[in-house]
Amino acid sequence: MKHLFIILSLFISVQAFAQFDRFFENHTLRMDYYHSGNHNSQQYSFDELIDEPFWGGSKVNLVDTFNYGNYYVKVFDLTSHSLLYSRGYNTLFGEWQTTTESDSINRTLSESVVFPYPKIPVKVVLYARNRDGLLETQMEYVVDPANYFIKNDRRLVYPSFDVYISGDPSEKVDIVILPDGYTTDEMGLFVSDCKKFADGLFQFAPYDKNKEKFNIRGVWSPSRESGNDVPADGTWKSTVLNTSFYTFDSERYCMTYDDKSVRDLAANAPYDQIYILVNNKKYGGGAIYNYYNVSVNSNEKSAKIFIHELGHGFAGLADEYFDSSTSYNDFYNLTIEPWEPNITTLVDFGSKWQNHVKKQTPIPTPDMEEFYMKTGAFEGGGYVAKGMYRPRHDCLMKTFKGDAFCPVCEEAIQEMIDFYSAPGDSLVK
Numbered sequence: 343m344k345h346l347f348i349i350l351s352l353f354i355s356v357q358a359f360a361q362f363d364r365f366f367e368n369h370t371l372r373m374d375y376y377h378s379g380n381h382n383s384q385q386y387s388f389d390e391l392i393d394e395p396f397w398g399g400s401k402v403n404l405v406d407t408f409n410y411g412n413y414y415v416k417v418f419d420l421t422s423h424s425l426l427y428s429r430g431y432n433t434l435f436g437e438w439q440t441t442t443e444s445d446s447i448n449r450t451l452s453e454s455v456v457f458p459y460p461k462i463p464v465k466v467v468l469y470a471r472n473r474d475g476l477l478e479t480q481m482e483y484v485v486d487p488a489n490y491f492i493k494n495d496r497r498l499v500y501p502s503f504d505v506y507i508s509g510d511p512s513e514k515v516d517i518v519i520l521p522d523g524y525t526t527d528e529m530g531l532f533v534s535d536c537k538k539f540a541d542g543l544f545q546f547a548p549y550d551k552n553k554e555k556f557n558i559r560g561v562w563s564p565s566r567e568s569g570n571d572v573p574a575d576g577t578w579k580s581t582v583l584n585t586s587f588y589t590f591d592s593e594r595y596c597m598t599y600d601d602k603s604v605r606d607l608a609a610n611a612p613y614d615q616i617y618i619l620v621n622n623k624k625y626g627g628g629a630i631y632n633y634y635n636v637s638v639n640s641n642e643k644s645a646k647i648f649i650h651e652l653g654h655g656f657a658g659l660a661d662e663y664f665d666s667s668t669s670y671n672d673f674y675n676l677t678i679e680p681w682e683p684n685i686t687t688l689v690d691f692g693s694k695w696q697n698h699v700k701k702q703t704p705i706p707t708p709d710m711e712e713f714y715m716k717t718g719a720f721e722g723g724g725y726v727a728k729g730m731y732r733p734r735h736d737c738l739m740k741t742f743k744g745d746a747f748c749p750v751c752e753e754a755i756q757e758m759i760d761f762y763s764a765p766g767d768s769l770v771k
Contacts, residue, residue, distance in 0.1 A: 362401040365419070365426050366458035370394040371492070372605060373466060374454050375481065377435040381444040384435075386468060386481035389452065393494040397458050398516040398612030402764045404428075404458075408757075410658040410681050411631055412436050414469040414477055415455040419462065420484060426464065427457045430658075430681075431632035434589075434597060436470075440673050441590050452601045460487050475678045498563065498582070498606040505536045505558040511612040514557045515656075515762045518613035520604065522583040523621035526564040535619055535639045536560040542645040543652070546738075547746060548756045555763035559611040570596070570620050582607065585620050585636060589628065596626040596636050604634055614762050615656050617648075629654035646742040653739055653747070657755045660685045662732040662740035664722035676729040683754040684739060685723045686731050695733055695750040709735060717749055 374389040404427045406414075411430025419426055435451040438444055455468065463486045469477040508514055519539070524532040540558045543549050549556075567579040571586035574593065583603050589595040598604060598618070608616045616634040620627075627637035629651035637647040653659040660682035674680050679690045686694045691705070698717045699705065707718025714735040723732035723740075732740065734748035747755065 361426075362404065362458065365461055366397075367461060367487075368397050369459045370397050370456050370609070371459045371485065371487075372454055372456045372609070373483065373485070374452060374602065374605075375468070376450050377433065377453050378448065378450040379435075379439070380448045381439055384439070384470065384480070388481070388483055391485065391489070391492040392496070392609075393459065393492050394456070394496070394609040396511070396609070396612035398511045398518075398614055399458065400762055400764055401458075401512040403761050406430055407761070408658070410683075412471045412681075415457065416467045416469070417457050417460070418465045418467065420465050421462070423465075426460075429455075429457075429632060431455070432630045433633060434599065434601075434630060437630070438590065443590070451599060454601055454605045456605075460485060462487070471681075473675050475675065475681070496606065496609060498603060498610075500561050500563040500607065500610050502559045502561050502611040503533065505560050506540045506553075507557050507559075508554045509557070511557060513763055513765050514555055515615070515759055516557045516559070516611075516613045517615045517617055518608050518611045519558065519560045519617045519619055520583060520607050521561070521563055521565070521621070522585045522598075522618055523565050523568055523570040523579060523581045525566070525568050528568060528621060529562060529564055531621070531639075532562075532619065533560065539617075539619065539639075539645070539648050542648060545645075546649050548752050548759070549649075552756070552759050552763075555759055557612075559613075561607055561610045563607055563610075565621075569622050572624065583618060585618060587624060587626050594626040595628050596620060596622075596638065597628045598634075598636075615652070617652070617655075627651045631655060631658045643742055646738065650738055650742070653751065653755065657751070657758045658682055659739050659751055659754060660724045662723045662737055664725055664727045664730070673725055674730060676726070680724065680730075682724070684733060684737075684748070684751050686719060687729060688719060688731060691719065695753075698733070698749055698753075706731060 372392040376387045378385045406428045412432050414430050417427040466483045468481040470480050519536050521532040544553045563582050565581035569579050571578050573588045583598050584600040585598045587596045589597040618636045620638045622638045623640040625641050627647045629635035635651045635655035637651050676687050703718045705719045707713050707720050709720050717733050719731035723730045733750035737748035
């Protein structure tokens with residue numbers, strides 16, 4: 343039986359690589375678009391197509407099987423209508439729609455989706471989840487790979503360097519680290535910070551047991567000024583990625599609205615995840631699923647900020663705290679299950695981590711010391727104090743008091759690592 347499983351796995355792997363080679367080139371097509379609207383409405387409009395030199399994603403797992411994210415991109419064969427590629431993701435615009443500001447003004451943000459460069463004409467379809475969690479079509483665009491308006495005159499071209507490399511990008515989780523607020527004289531600091539954060543990553547489970555499944559690269563791209571924006575302090579710096587504290591007027595939320603620069607800079611290396619290191623000791627960071635991750639380089643809690651934010655950006659984990667000053671309105675619909683793997687409304691607990699809960703553990707689980715080290719359903723999570731539940735009393739997705747993810751979060755991270763690092767048969771590469 344074991345030999346039959348190995349043969350079946352090999353056959354699937356060969357078929358998957360054949361699928362990639364039949365339909366895609368080994369580089370990236372990026373589609374930029376504009377996302378506009380307010381709290382109650384949204385519109386999409388096409389911007390441009392850009393040919394980028396690397397493909398860092400899997401050549402085996404082309405179709406997303408997690409169903410994570412408030413948004414989705416799907417790429418279809420224009421002739422047969424078969425699904426060739428898909429990924430879920432989140433956006434900064436989507437978060438902004440839940441802020442008080444979105445009740446009174448409209449905004450437009452640039453966003454991007456990437457997929458392997460197609461060999462044939464394809465239809466790209468963008469989706470957004472409605473309040474009931476169902477995906478609704480927002481935009482369709484036909485891409486002809488022979489279109490001479492696809493740009494290959496790349497912006498922000500800089501050299502990349504290896505931080506930690508374990509193998510072929512198509513069989514690894516590829517992280518590209520981008521600097522913001524490091525001047526030319528501080529690029530040596532950036533290189534050492536990349537090494538420090540790579541070393542820190544592999545100190546936490548489950549990353550410690552999966553080191554051989556990762557590639558990490560940095561991009562050598564200095565900023566004109568050191569540090570980054572802190573608007574409430576009157577601090578404004580000219581930096582390559584334009585990161586800023588006080589995103590959505592939350593002091594520690596450090597993000598950038600400049601998606602184009604982030605993507606332009608990331609294109610200098612193959613990547614599955616973009617990580618921005620900000621040259622600042624002020625406490626802060628942020629991350630959005632399959633969008634980008636941000637953390638500061640020199641705060642005393644930098645290592646845990648880094649690992650916490652990667653939980654969001656890479657594995658789709660939700661924040662498990664609920665006493666935040668972050669200004670979100672109706673972030674979750676409590677009548678349905680959220681897609682994030684580490685929070686539940688108990689509407690469909692069986693689809694979450696119910697199999698991790700021992701029979702003698704009550705659900706909901708009292709937040710009492712006798713249950714602190716048990717997996718259950720503790721009320722409070724996802725910025726919501728009532729009606730939302732988390733797996734453990736504490737976890738790195740809740741506070742930095744401990745040094746570990748709960749078993750549910752750890753499992754979710756492991757599943758994502760396995761998805762992106764699935765090996766292919768060397769005979770068909």
